[in-house]
Amino acid sequence: MPAHVTNVTDPLDRERAHLASSRAALRAMRADAESLDIKDVTANWVNAVILQRQIEERITALADLAHTPLFFGRLDYLHAPGAEQAEGAEGEQFYIGRRHVHDAVGDPMVIDWRAPVSQPFYRASKKEPMDVRLRRRFGYTGGELTAYEDEDLTDAAAGDRASRLLQSEIERPRVGPMRDIVATIQPEQDEIVRAGIGGTVCVQGAPGTGKTAVGLHRVAYLLYAHRERLARTGTLVIGPNRSFLHYIEQVLPALGELNVAQATVDDLVAHVEVRGTDSAAAARLKGDARMAEVLRRAVRAGVTMPVEPVIVARGSRRWRVPAYEIEEMVRELLARDIRYGAAREALPQRIAHAVLVRMEEAGEAPDDRVQDAVARNAAVKAAVKTIWPAVDPAKLVLRLLSDAEFLAEHADGVLEEDEQREVLWARPARGVKSAAWSAADAVLVDEAMDLVARTPSLGHVVLDEAQDLSPMQYRAVGRRCTTGSATILGDLAQGTTPWATASWEQALAHLGKPDAAVEELTQGFRVPREVIAYASRLLPAIAPGLAEATSVREAAGDFAVREVAAGELDAAVVAACREALGREGSIGLIAADDRIAVLGGLLVAAGLPYLAPGEESSAEARLTLVPASLAKGLEYDYVVLDEPAAVVAGEPDERTGLRRLYVALTRAVSGLTVLHAEPLPERLAASDTP
Template sequence: MTPLDRELDQERTYHEACRAALAGMVDGADERVVTGENAFASGADAEVLGYQLRSWAKELREEPESPLFFGRLDFEADAACGDHAGQRYYIGRRRISEHPSAPPLVVDWRAPVSRTFYQAGARDPLGVAVRRRFGWAPGSRGASEDLTGMEDELLREGAGPRAEAARGEAPREGEPGATGPAGRPGGILAAEIERPRVGPMRDIAATIQPEQDDLVRCELTRSVCVQGAPGTGKTAVGLHRAAFLLYTYPQRIQRGGLLVLGPNRTFLHYIAQVLPALGEIDIRQSTVDEEIARVPVRAVDEEGAAAVKHDERMARVLHRALYARVGVPTGPVEVPDGSYRWRVPLGRLREIVEEVRAEAPPYAVGRERVRSRAVREIQLTAERRAGPMNNTWLQRISRARPVSAFVDEAWPKAVPEEVLAELFTDPGALAAAAGGILGAEEQKRLQWRRAPRSYRSAKWSAADLVLLDELAGLVERPEGYGHIVVDEAQDLSPMQCRAVARRSGFGSLTVLGDLAQGTTPWAARDWAGQLAHLGKPDAAVVPLTTGFRVPAAIVELANGLLGELGVAVPPSRSLRRDGDLAIRRVTDVREAVTDSVRAALAREGSVGVIARDADVPELRAALAAAGVATAEPDDLTSGARVTVLPATVAKGLEYDQVVAVEPSAIAEAEERGLHRLYVVLTRAVSRLEVLHSRPLPDALAGANAAAA
């Protein structure tokens, strides 16, 4: 047995000890739940204790079956290293110890000392003598994964890196240790980054790069915007920042909650396992439409109407429409009270209404202020005559019919659905609210052709939900979250951004996106405006332009479209030089797709066939006729390796091999079709094959020669 084999056996033995300790943690957590439920506690204390214990036990029981550590740090025996001098730490996805007060066998990747694992380098070792990475492979003997290799980086001054593998295999030429040519990750790190994608998105705790780590560990109070080119890991950065915040600020986050917003359910299914794999469960993952869904969507807007509804000017229109309901009192308030009759003059009532309007509170708060101030006037009058009044008297006066009649006249109740239905069915009300804001043609697009019998029977569109949420926010501010991660944020309309901003007024945001991938009619052209709509105009915009997953040839092809997209984003680059790109002009697209998919299935990894939405059924049928099983985009449990998906749902997804069908058809299918094509071309992390029977878009005209 070689020294390397002996050392690997030692690491395997250590991993088995960690697995046993984790099993003990699970048993201990279950025991504490039983003990806690039987312990003496009362009321809210018992409820809080029980919830905390059950959540911890559930979290441990649901720990994914995966390697318990991916790295190791050996610190120098130097006093300058402080408490870490001479220490060894194993880094994993969660803390593992034999009992709560014992030193950890594995340190959580989010712990302060773990930052050294991601940030130490030859120029600044940060006190680290050796950084070790572990390589894992699909397990045998019933194990989920086996430890098959390890790779050491010797960071002592003057020492070179050393790479080791399970059977004494040498690292690839030019890739000793952490990095290879042009900064490319080498050895085990590169293998993990480039590992084929099958099933849902995985966490990247083992492969976080220094610039990503800086973003992940931003403090809670800081909002940040990541302009990330395809393959740079922006989504993973956002999710890992969420996990970091939950670990670092548990009480503050639990008070407000944490929300992850994605563009659609397919995307959310794809990323759903990342946070649980990092030890965080019960995190709300949703879409903007789901967050604001007050009523079912039963109508579809024409394109022009939807564009107007998503325009930021609608916020001013709705504010006018709502506060137009505030009236002018027409008479004094007189409240009988035994032998007394208390009176508030009309002039004073009008002053109260104007004072409250000037304070600009939420509409519902304003209504209650008007009531309380009118009651206060009555109280002052009564106490001058009859002495102090108690709370029972105040409550009775507040509910008195004359007071309620005054409030209903001056500041009537407002139901968002009723306000919006009246606006869309009454041209005069719409003209009054939109005058000087929307043009006559825009107002016409908003008008309902047929008025419902009441707002309760109205059929609402998806764009109407945004307006209803705006009105609901004007009536009463919604509860906010401690932190919100917003992915594909470039596609949000100004009104959708306002809906997010209402929910993060006292919290922070992680904004993720790529202006080049903006595909909605209202997609942002710059981040300054979008961040202003999100309520975080001072958020820093941090570009990520270096990718590790999408091969360089594919990135360079997609970069050819940037000049046509009308957005100022820097071209991205990739450190991967091993990917494949093929562009083929064919006569029969369906036959060519079938042939390409069969060839792809002979290779490792997932296969995505992406086409114009209207062409997807035909391609699915052709593959089925050829005996090729396919999966739906959101079916991550299917055994089929091939997914046929519309271009409109491809954003955020990745496949090892992509067959992009008829780029010109994708580009012509919608107003921002070239942006959509840019998305499609950057979904492959190993091989991209472009099939076309029609000429390529002008921006890709020279691509055939380059690919050849």
């Protein structure tokens, strides 16, 4: 125990004293950062601005959040980690928290959860104690330390006993945005979090297994372990929609990481204004990986072989490069299959080099400056413009989708004739100048842009809800991490798009990471036991062969399925919401998209204020009205599910509808009430339904 609290005898009081001392030390660290004077240490104003921004970020990261525990655990080692220990000497003691805190002389008071010395907090067991004598967990109420629980790892005969504080933390009500899970990370989760940066990891996780939290904590860990590298190359978290990103946006800042960008796939490919929509068939085809070959052909379609020589005038002399020689250059560049734009930039240099060879043969001694000048010569530039014309990716895709002959020329042998007709834009209505770009079209433009010029690569990308991406969207994400690594998160059973991936092997191949390790999480920490068992009845129909999740939660959860008369459904839904509001925590009313407007009017009439997905709940508004299409990735303490049959019917086919229903059923943390007037889907209508 640190010297400044040894005079306190009660164990809980000692821990509270250490917490108070640690908070004081954190305030001192922040005060030191605020007092830094940089006016005499920077060479110029640019360095001053950069350094000042770094200081401001440091100050923000050192904020003491009153309701966020500064540390949540303690490790008492048998020996000093990484050092020889004299016989009979006591091992060291470390407090594990969200960030590192040190005292005035630099001694650690709290160790960052990502540090190697903290790893046994998540991995140690009585079977493998990892040199830990005692693991202590702390319980908090409103930011105040109120309890602790010890686990003696030296007594292997006693067996592992479930932690009551750990169970309590897992089952604590959810209010507001998603929170971090640093206090409850399980061994199988920690293995994924601490996996090396060199490889890509794909996490198949059933609902409630914490895959999203694992992905976010993995980013935080990698930033800790490889900060300089990722500061140069960047990190990115990709989510399915803005509501989801808003829901998770506070997790990384709570862990002290402020510079991780967040985006949707649509954000990544926002090169054109999206105002149109595709039919499911057209969107599926435009997302098909075969479109990459069609685009590759179309991009190169403008390259033509020269028919005339290039004559370069320099001073009184003329230098001639024959057409056949330039054709050899063009064919060699095409065979190398490099980016269109890079090849176009290389061609004038190749022609200029041929001119320099002729100069040297004539006894001249040209240098690189002469070659650059020849490459910029008007005759060379004119020849390159004709042979290898510039390509505007958006205009190219526009032509491909609106010109049947152009599409047929480049889709020959790739797309069938009926498929070509499906992807072509319909003729604009009278008075409309042109058809509108769709989300799938924007992905095609992004592909074309990469064919012309390489997309910059980031150091690490996290892709959540990955099962819903099309092959072309996977390619778009993969372009952002060609030289970096990725963490792919998803659940095949929750794929609700017409182009949802059939297997992770296919998805990873499209992403460009075929060698990624696939890890499966099946232990559920969020969804109550009875709820996940009920939802899992759908698995044989929506994801045959996928392992069923098992809940580690001791509480079964409040769960009820109620059939009501057709004319009483609306009133029953309002009553169920009112009942749920009498409990602690957040409430989600999930319904088919076309029921949202009706239910919103009913809630207003009943005097029940509600939020839209992504809006932060408060004491005055804890009820969120959630369209089924936006429920994925969100969680609520209590869920009221309106008319499952309508959720299924809202999708283009039954399998997709059942997957959408599976998502809706698994959003509950503490309780689920299913209300229906229409018959339930067959697999949910068993006689043992509550």
